[in-house]
Amino acid sequence: MSPGSAFRVSSLHQRAGIPVIQFAIQRILRSLLTLWIVFTTVFAALRLSGDPAFAILGPEAGQDAVASFRERFGLDESILTQYVLYMKNMLTGDMGDSMRYERPVTELFLARLPATLELGAWALLIATIIGIPLGIMAALRHDTILDRGAMLVAFIGQSAPGFFVAIMLILTFSLRLNWLPSSGRGEPNQVVMPAITLAIGLLAALARMTRSSMLEVARADYIRTATAKGLPRRQVVVSHMLRNASLPTVTMLGMWISGMIGGTAITETIFAWPGVGNLIVQAVSGRDYAVVQSLVLIISATVILTNLIVDLAYSWLDPRISMTGKASE
Amino acid sequence: MTSRIFSRSLTRRSAVLAGVGLAASARYASVFAQTPVAWSGATPVATPEGNYAPATGVERDAFVVGMYGLPDNLEPAIGESNVSQATLLNIYETLVRRDFRNGGAIAPHLATAWTQESDTQTVFRLREGVQFHNGNILTADDVVFSFERILNSADDSKFATVKNTYIQTIASVEALDDLTVRFTTHAPDPILLRRLTVVPSFIVNRAYVEEIGDDAFAQQPMGTGPYTFASFDPGVELVLERNDNYWGAISPARQVTFTVIAEVASRITALANGEIQIATSMSPDQVTSIESNGRNVTRSIGLANAHIIGFNGKAPGLADKRVRQALSLSIDRALIIEAIFLGRATHLRQFQFPDYGELLDESRPFTEYDMDRAKQLLDESDYNGEKISYQLIPGYYLNNDQTGQVIVESWQSLGINAELEVLDAGKIGTDEMSAHTWSCTNVWGDPAAGYWRQFGPGSYAQSAIWDAPAEFNEIGNEASQTLDVAERRGLYSQLQDIWNVELPATDLYAIDNIAGVDAATNWEPNPLHAIDLHAFNFSFNE
Numbered sequence: 017m018s019p020g021s022a023f024r025v026s027s028l029h030q031r032a033g034i035p036v037i038q039f040a041i042q043r044i045l046r047s048l049l050t051l052w053i054v055f056t057t058v059f060a061a062l063r064l065s066g067d068p069a070f071a072i073l074g075p076e077a078g079q080d081a082v083a084s085f086r087e088r089f090g091l092d093e094s095i096l097t098q099y100v101l102y103m104k105n106m107l108t109g110d111m112g113d114s115m116r117y118e119r120p121v122t123e124l125f126l127a128r129l130p131a132t133l134e135l136g137a138w139a140l141l142i143a144t145i146i147g148i149p150l151g152i153m154a155a156l157r158h159d160t161i162l163d164r165g166a167m168l169v170a171f172i173g174q175s176a177p178g179f180f181v182a183i184m185l186i187l188t189f190s191l192r193l194n195w196l197p198s199s200g201r202g203e204p205n206q207v208v209m210p211a212i213t214l215a216i217g218l219l220a221a222l223a224r225m226t227r228s229s230m231l232e233v234a235r236a237d238y239i240r241t242a243t244a245k246g247l248p249r250r251q252v253v254v255s256h257m258l259r260n261a262s263l264p265t266v267t268m269l270g271m272w273i274s275g276m277i278g279g280t281a282i283t284e285t286i287f288a289w290p291g292v293g294n295l296i297v298q299a300v301s302g303r304d305y306a307v308v309q310s311l312v313l314i315i316s317a318t319v320i321l322t323n324l325i326v327d328l329a330y331s332w333l334d335p336r337i338s339m340t341g342k343a344s345e
Numbered sequence: 346m347t348s349r350i351f352s353r354s355l356t357r358r359s360a361v362l363a364g365v366g367l368a369a370s371a372r373y374a375s376v377f378a379q380t381p382v383a384w385s386g387a388t389p390v391a392t393p394e395g396n397y398a399p400a401t402g403v404e405r406d407a408f409v410v411g412m413y414g415l416p417d418n419l420e421p422a423i424g425e426s427n428v429s430q431a432t433l434l435n436i437y438e439t440l441v442r443r444d445f446r447n448g449g450a451i452a453p454h455l456a457t458a459w460t461q462e463s464d465t466q467t468v469f470r471l472r473e474g475v476q477f478h479n480g481n482i483l484t485a486d487d488v489v490f491s492f493e494r495i496l497n498s499a500d501d502s503k504f505a506t507v508k509n510t511y512i513q514t515i516a517s518v519e520a521l522d523d524l525t526v527r528f529t530t531h532a533p534d535p536i537l538l539r540r541l542t543v544v545p546s547f548i549v550n551r552a553y554v555e556e557i558g559d560d561a562f563a564q565q566p567m568g569t570g571p572y573t574f575a576s577f578d579p580g581v582e583l584v585l586e587r588n589d590n591y592w593g594a595i596s597p598a599r600q601v602t603f604t605v606i607a608e609v610a611s612r613i614t615a616l617a618n619g620e621i622q623i624a625t626s627m628s629p630d631q632v633t634s635i636e637s638n639g640r641n642v643t644r645s646i647g648l649a650n651a652h653i654i655g656f657n658g659k660a661p662g663l664a665d666k667r668v669r670q671a672l673s674l675s676i677d678r679a680l681i682i683e684a685i686f687l688g689r690a691t692h693l694r695q696f697q698f699p700d701y702g703e704l705l706d707e708s709r710p711f712t713e714y715d716m717d718r719a720k721q722l723l724d725e726s727d728y729n730g731e732k733i734s735y736q737l738i739p740g741y742y743l744n745n746d747q748t749g750q751v752i753v754e755s756w757q758s759l760g761i762n763a764e765l766e767v768l769d770a771g772k773i774g775t776d777e778m779s780a781h782t783w784s785c786t787n788v789w790g791d792p793a794a795g796y797w798r799q800f801g802p803g804s805y806a807q808s809a810i811w812d813a814p815a816e817f818n819e820i821g822n823e824a825s826q827t828l829d830v831a832e833r834r835g836l837y838s839q840l841q842d843i844w845n846v847e848l849p850a851t852d853l854y855a856i857d858n859i860a861g862v863d864a865a866t867n868w869e870p871n872p873l874h875a876i877d878l879h880a881f882n883f884s885f886n887e
Contacts, residue, residue, distance in 0.1 A: 065769055066769050072417075073506070080499075080500040080501040080505055081500075081501060081502075081503070081505040081506050083501060084501035084502065084503075084505075087501075116417045116579075117417050117418065117579040117580075118417070118418060118560070118563070119564075119579065124579070127578065183610075186611075186614050190614055190617075190618045191614060191617055191618065194618065194619075197615075197618060197620045198611060198614045198615050198618050198620060199411070199604075199606050199611055199614070199615045199620055199621075200604060200606075200615075200620065285607055285608060286608060286611055287611070288411075288604065288605060288606040288607065288608075288611060288615075290578065290580070290581040290582075290605075294580070294581075294607075295580065297607075298414075298580045298607075
């Protein structure tokens with residue numbers, strides 16, 4: 017078992033004897049509790065940050081206009097009433113209207129989501145098809161110049177902040193070579209630099225994680241046995257080493273995907289990519305309560321849901337792990 | 346029939362004006378000195394005066410403007426923000442406009458001529474044959490509707506702020522015939538024409554707005570301008586298509602996209618890379634970088650907006666006006682302009698904008714820096730070491746962070762217990778205000794738009810931070826209802842004297858509006874942030 021998966025496997029093992037349904041209910045309840053804590057924290061933080069009526073209407077707005085604005089968005093109610101009303105609306109799927117754009121938050125979110133998903137998908141593809149093979153190569157050529165070179169690249173990639181990578185890419189491919197556009201969405205070439213910027217950290221992390229997992233697995237008895245049985249090297253690597261080494265990689269991918277919607281803000285802002293991250297930045301600076309609250313809740317729900325899916329994926333990847341607790345290690 | 350009757354009346358009026366040597370009183374003539382007083386009757390002006398982009402015949406399919414933001418919606422009546430003013434005038438138009446290449450003079454637009462019937466009544470002749478984007482013909486009824494939807498709105502409606510701060514002097518608007526409309530003001534209004542050049546005076550089509558309703562109209566705008574609405578993605582882009590049925594010269598770009606590129610560096614990069622052709626809101630230190638590739642240039646004009654410091658007279662330490670005077674005197678504006686703005690900002694003469702025209706008192710000194718006098722005033726004041734915060738929203742105004750640091754240092758040198766405080770946008774307008782960054786837009790090119798609009802009766806300033814002396818309001822009211830220029834000049838001079846003592850705010854500087862532009866584009870920026878793409882301000886060399 018790789019070190020990366022040790023904690024999760026043992027924690028699952030502690031559930032030995034817990035029926036699947038009970039486990040699922042526990043997880044769902046815990047998820048709902050987390051969501052409620054997130055929602056309440058964001059609600060309170062936004063209310064402490066000042067009155068959006070002034071931020072949106074400006075200081076010269078008349079008292080009647082301010083009162084009308086507050087009434088329209090329920091800001092004239094007590095904090096407790098606002099909280100209960102908003103909670104009730106969220107439970108019925110009503111995220112409310114943007115105070116700034118006067119459009120439903122759901123409409124704004126859905127309009128921006130495709131851009132973020134597109135960017136995330138490209139970044140994931142780039143990171144996966146380069147990062148994992150790089151890690152495998154480094155592991156298989158352990159302690160060679162290839163290994164050291166790959167890890168140096170990965171180390172640099174993981175250390176470089178996204179905004180720095182973005183600027184370097186823009187300087188090189190937009191300004192110097194004039195190959196790629198630096199902003200916007202619509203043309204295929206516009207996604208290249210944002211996707212690379214978003215992918216580079218994940219790519220590096222995947223390469224390092226894959227390498228270390230592969231090296232860990234390579235020392236296992238069953239790999240020695242498989243090799244001794246005369247299995248082709250490709251089969252040993254792909255069927256035995258890679259599959260068993262993939263648990264921490266899948267965990268990492270799951271965490272990255274779950275954080276992607278909210279984690280693209282910097283990249284989207286630099287490249288003027290019209291996604292959800294960009295919308296969050298605009299909503300926070302514009303004190304758009306409904307948008308910020310709803311988006312934070314969506315992002316939290318995504319993280320929680322993805323974690324659940326990743327947990328479930330473990331049982332498929334490692335048959336020793338069973339939700340029923342019948343571990344077969 | 347009505348038209349003929351009116352036509353006769355106009356002919357008589359024109360004859361009187363021409364023959365008798367301006368039968369209208371001398372004071373009318375002085376008020377409307379920048380306007381064609383003589384009625385031009387039914388002769389439409391094909392294109393507005395003041396063309397300054399040479400017509401080259403070169404066209405482009407697409408033109409992209411990179412901006413830091415877009416309007417929240419496209420309702421013209423409430424488009425006060427910089428980004429609204431930047432975009433909306435390409436879709437909607439006003440009766441008259443200001444020609445900024447001609448000192449901001451009033452020029453014909455949807456109205457070809459106008460005349461003043463009395464102290465409170467002005468009649469406008471509309472341009473004939475102007476089509477809205479849906480094909481409807483512009484009539485006086487549309488003008489009436491455009492104003493009545495604001496004037497008759499409730500005080501808690503979204504139109505309330507503009508109704509009470511921009512066109513509150515207008516009592517009624519009535520159609521005399523299909524192409525003639527009369528404006529009546531509650532009292533003589535020396536700046537009526539100027540009010541009609543900006544928000545909320547855009548002309549909309551009654552039939553269209555009544556059909557789709559105000560809310561839908563704010564998302565699907567329709568006017569008479571050189572560009573028609575194509576699509577709007579809030580916070581992302583606004584796409585316009587050329588109006589090939591436009592009444593004036595046709596603009597040279599078939600499609601214009603206003604796209605949000607929030608980061609300044611990203612806008613410069615996009616310009617350098619040819620992705621956009623105009624990059625708005627550039628700072629002086631970026632000029633060299635923008636122009637370095639030889640393909641782009643910068644164009645600039647002094648903004649009709651002054652950065653100011655608002656003093657909350659109800660906050661600790663700021664109640665004594667001598668403290669406020671001392672704070673103002675301790676700021677070396679010339680140094681800030683030179684060091685931080687590289688000279689690309691204007692030092693005002695005691696809160697007077699340079700485009701006040703005949704009302705500008707050039708004998709007044711530039712707002713002073715005198716540390717010795719500041720110290721003396723502070724010694725004489727009731728100041729007792731209270732903490733005075735200089736509040737700013739980071740990045741809200743160009744270079745306000747750097748300027749804030751200089752100002753706080755100056756105040757500390759003066760002996761003030763001063764500190765820089767980052768102010769959250771949500772705290773604006775609350776009783777937590779102290780000394781804070783603010784700005785004042787001279788939206789009409791007149792003192793009435795300066796401290797009077799922002800600090801007069803009913804303003805946020807008088808309700809929240811300043812107990813104005815009665816004399817200030819009396820003189821200001823008189824000035825706002827006086828047609829005679831010399832008289833107004835005298836009244837505003839008195840108002841300025843009171844201002845200098847009271848100082849509910851102090852002016853810092855008016856910055857330049859700098860834009861990076863593709864060198865092949867003939868286009869000039871505007872003091873009110875407008876990205877004006879009318880053909881008279883927009884053409885291509887290649």
